[in-house]
Amino acid sequence: MFEHFSLAPPDSILGLNAAFEKDPRAQKLNLTVGVFKDDAGQTPILESVQLAQAKIFQQQKTKGYLPIEGGKDFIDQINRLVLGSEFDYGRVATAHTPGGTGALRVGADTLAKVLPAGRFWVSNPTWANHNAVFQAAGFEVLSYRYLNAAKTGLDFAGMLEQLSQQGRPGDVVCLHACCHNPTGIDPTLEQWREISDLLAKKKMLPFVDFAYQGFGDGLQEDAKPISILMRDHSELVICGSLSKNFGLYSERVGALMMISESPRSTDAVLSQIRSSIRCNYSNPPRHGEAIVATILSDAELAPKWRSEVDQMRSRIHSMRNALIQGMEARGKNFGFLADQKGMFSYTGLNPMQADWLMNQKGIYIVGTGRINVAGLTTSSMDRVCDAIAEACAV
């Protein structure tokens, strides 16, 4: 039977990563994959995480199964982190999921029960896995305009026009709360108000991917679009990831939050989330959630973690600025990058130039021109700016 399998297409970014691993050049540089790196090019374990682990190893008494939706401590802490302390938590059904990807899939699976043959809108472009995840959950996936023609900013009018003309009541709209992947281009808060208003008028459901809380303007600031949406929408889905802001990529920690109009619906929603999880991976892994819950509930670890998030954000910011200045010094205007947020930036480089950078210089970027700004370091900056300036002439 297995001889009938054909090769599945490789993941485009992970494929580049594999090519990078095989590349023998000492000066090679990987700006493709979305992980934070420090100025030494390492993806460190945060100090707050190391301290929390030490505490867990001393105090943990069991490796028994967790509840299907995860432990209460984790859920309480994550509700507070994402929704703020004023929210009526009786309205939200929250589950710990394996990473943000798990939240997207469990959220979509759960929605599919009330929206059979439903439609999911994603931005064009978006994180490549969105299409696959929502399709796998049974949705028809459509894309709304997002980038302007020069690929340097938001096509806000185009986005609103398309959703307003083609959106239907009951359609689900995936929105990146901050640090849009792959472009780094986010709507302003005023634009968020208009987006929220339009979706409410059209009776479309916001489905918020919140994978980079803290990497844009700050932990609280990055949640502002969610507060705006909550003013106009009594129902909302939020998919959080703790992979990036806790540096827990391989521990697989994320959270699905489904907000209902009234606490009366929450039990039923949670029961449906549980049933989506039960037939999939049954219950979540313990270690990552224990780290997050330990940090957020500890009077010393929580501020330490917050300051580590601030440091990661400020490093990304300073690398983006150094890139802009480095390009300016070489006569190239990359000033449009200044408005972009988070780890990713669309550089405007085309697939041919991306190939050239890889083949000639050992600098790996995604064919769309996306780079991981956090992959740049003080020591590689000049080399990268020289190479991009040369690539612009190709």
Ligand SMILES: Cc1ncc(COP(=O)(O)O)c(C=O)c1O
């Ligand atoms: C926009 C977006 N959503 C979700 C995810 C998934 O994150 P996780 O690794 O926590 O599954 C990512 C990861 O790159 C992402 O960029």
